[in-house]
Amino acid sequence: MAKRPFVKEEDARKAAEAVFFAQICGALLLLPPIINLFNKRLSLFGVPLEVLYLFLVWIVLIASAVVISASVPRASADEQLGEEPAQPTNESGKEGG
């Protein structure tokens, strides 16, 4: 994914829409009635078609997740915490393992 000079909010909105769309499509492919179109007691290379179909959809979902992850804007450390950076935390009093 090439870095395009988008405004960040615009990027985030587009990302959210794309992700939502991918999720809906994925769910549709995995739910009846579409899934039952491939459940016809057929085999391909000796493997049941429905099994191949499900794994294929799965691979497509993973691929779309890779694309999504590569294209959505990154969150900066400031944004994540709301304010100051995390402090070193393992300094509780007298207790300890």
Added chain:
Amino acid sequence: MLSPDFVILTAIAYVGFLFILAYVSDARAKRGKSGIFRSPFVYTLSISVYCTSWTFYGAVGTAARDGLEFLAIYLGPTLVFVGWWLILRKLVRISHSQRITSVADLLSSRFGKSSRLAVLVTLIAVVSVTPYIALQLKAITSSIQAVSSATGSSGGTLVGLDDVRLAFGIATVMAIFTILFGTRNVDAREQHHGVVAAIAFEAAVKLVAFIAVGIFVVYGLGGGFEKVYARALEAGIDIHEKGDFGTRWVAVLVLSSAAVICLPRQFQITIVENSDENHLRTAGWAFPTYLFLMSVFTLPIALYGLATRPADSNPDMFILALPMSAGNDALALFAFIGGFSSATSMIIVASIALSIMVSNHVVMPIALRRSNNLESTGDRDIAQLLLRSRRISIAGMLFLGFVYFWLTGDSDALAPIGLISFAGVAQFLPSMLAALYWRHATVHGAISGTLVGFITWAWTTFLPSFQSTSPAIATLMAEGPWGISILRPQALFGMEGFDPLVHSVFWTLLFNAGTLVCVSLATSQSALERIQATLFVDIFRRHPGSQPQILRGSATTDELFFVAERVLGWQRAKELFETSDVPHKGASLPFGVSSAFITKLEREMAGSIGAASAHVLLSKVVAGDSVSLEEMMRIADETQQVIEYSHELEQKSIELRSTAQQLREANSLLQELHRQKDDFLSQVSHEVRTPMTSIRSFSEILLMDENLNADQRQRFVSIIHQESVRLTKLLDEILDLSALEHGESDWENTSVDAEQVLDRAIAVCEALARQKSVTVESRSRARAGRVYANADRLSQVFINIIANAISHNNAEDPKVQITSWTTAETYVVEICDNGPGIPKEYRRKIFDKFVRASPAADVSTPTSGLGLGLNISYTIVKKMNGALELVDGHLPGACFRIVLPLEGVGVKAERARVSG
């Protein structure tokens, strides 16, 4: 055949290795060198704590019994993770900014830091997850059995250890591990580096083990996927789905999607232990890939097992039995370690998550309620109290799991227990989605929805799971309570013929979400809820650092430090106070603590003891003069009113300013008019004075000088006469002008033919023209032009302009041209001459009073105008809705144009067009 001792010792050695791993990574994290342990891949691996022994062993069993259903358990989480940008990212962001420590904390914090909701969620979590822990214990004991006695005979033969004792031993070891690494400290963000490292390692082990067995079975024993399926077909096994994918497939998909967010252990690992939001970016595709790899071999292993193993063997244990029957003990042991890993990692994380919930939401509130005065806690440090309660609850949780395991004995397959648990925690889903996306969901809605869902779940799913052990429950299920068949747990309201799971998921989620929505609509939010709702729902819209300031404080710093120290420990409390520049020692003087600091302190404390408890605790200290939220809102309302009032004032002052401006303008206009009047008077006086002076001097001469001859007398008298005529004319014109300007009472517009008026005017001027030998020519003329005007006045205008044109014309061949025409709406007359014209400097004010374009020397001649004629004409034409203007004509001299509207037409637009 492996000896049981060897298997158990291997397991113990493995746990020992986990101890070391956890210890090392904890130590590294403490030194700030967490590096590799905080990578996105370690995070992803740790999320796969989702794959428990239920997955490891049970998936093969499910595949053998129910075909592809096991895939739904992985596909649900895949969908959720592919869409991580939508839900998981929001959860992580909220949890980081609000220091959320668990599912219960999330919901309680969102719904106004409600303790009741937190307790309810904790209770549901404990009830749903305990069977799940029992399931892991069961998986471990049966796997030890399976791997050490291939015949699968009952336990009790293992060097004096029966199943129960074995399970108890495992539970104890797990409890020790979890207590050591899960409760090392009360962490601000509840992150456990050592545990995460161990879990990630275990995740890698179980994946490698499962794939190793898969490759061994499919390629080593079966000869490839195709042959495995072919062999299954030969053995008479149906390799296809036993029917359409129906409601049960959908229900499992929904449940697994819900579980990967709502299960306390998943929430703990995915949300709470997340150290960087960007790790989700990797997990978004890597976790689905992990699940994919975990399930590629499941179906072939199941089919191969079904085809080759005796019919009575347990398909849940195929993954151990297949390598063993092929004589590959090492692989079987590895597979056992893989299964052991998946079971232990689940036990560890689930018990940490539950213990945090129990200690923060059940123990803390009780402790806080019991000690009204914090002073009385003495040296009972709150942090210590928390740690102790966590340790006890971990032990308690594992003990509960053990008891459940002990009671249910060796019933049923693994999968049903897992799904029961999933259905239980799925009851958090409606509230959670409402928490993230529905601003107006109320705490009453969340509590009642979750409670109704939980009760329905207990009735339709949990209770029936005891069917086989309790005859009373079996009767109840067959006949319904008190014989009311409509309330039968698995046929609620007569909904029969559905799979029990589908039945339960449908009713529980319907009731849960329905109640949530209805009650939320019927009740209203408290002020705190409203604030929290905005914080949660609009987390991405908020500017960083803008926390609402919930507690106003003028508590003494000593008191605050006292509380902070007890929760956070002395060291961290000191750091917190010092970084915020708040004195904490010996400052008994009330130091003005900013509310921002109190908010920050509350948030830090929430990271340790939960939002609800932190709020209660701090409220107690600041309670001295704390302002209740309602009061705050009231104050805010008042402020709002003041702002509105001042806004009104501002509005008024703007109005006043504009009025003053108008007055100023009117005033300057008046002054201008006054000045004009003065000018007029002085001009009139000047005009009157000249003839008066000559009249006076000539009459004096006549009076004094008696030697004048008749001729001279005659001349002087005639001058006096001329001058008095001139004077009269001037006064007439002034009166005329005054009458015009102040509105003539007898002014009357009637319909007249302007052409006739023009003809008459030309005739009147003929004498004058002949006298001055000027040619007056009418060029093209309109034949008729009916206008609405006063005929006499119009004639006056024409005569005035024509007479001017004649009398001022001193050209060699003087002439005046008169043209007239009509357009669609106007009647136009142009009167042009070839005289000297109007000099440039006079053109703009030629229609003003007393303006004469000719040199002053002419004044004395009787023919010269007084400078009022054009002004009067101008005023007259205007009164007839027309226009008089000076234009550039085709002759060299002046050219006046008179435009009058034809009868019944406005002139303004037309005037613009004609002149333009």
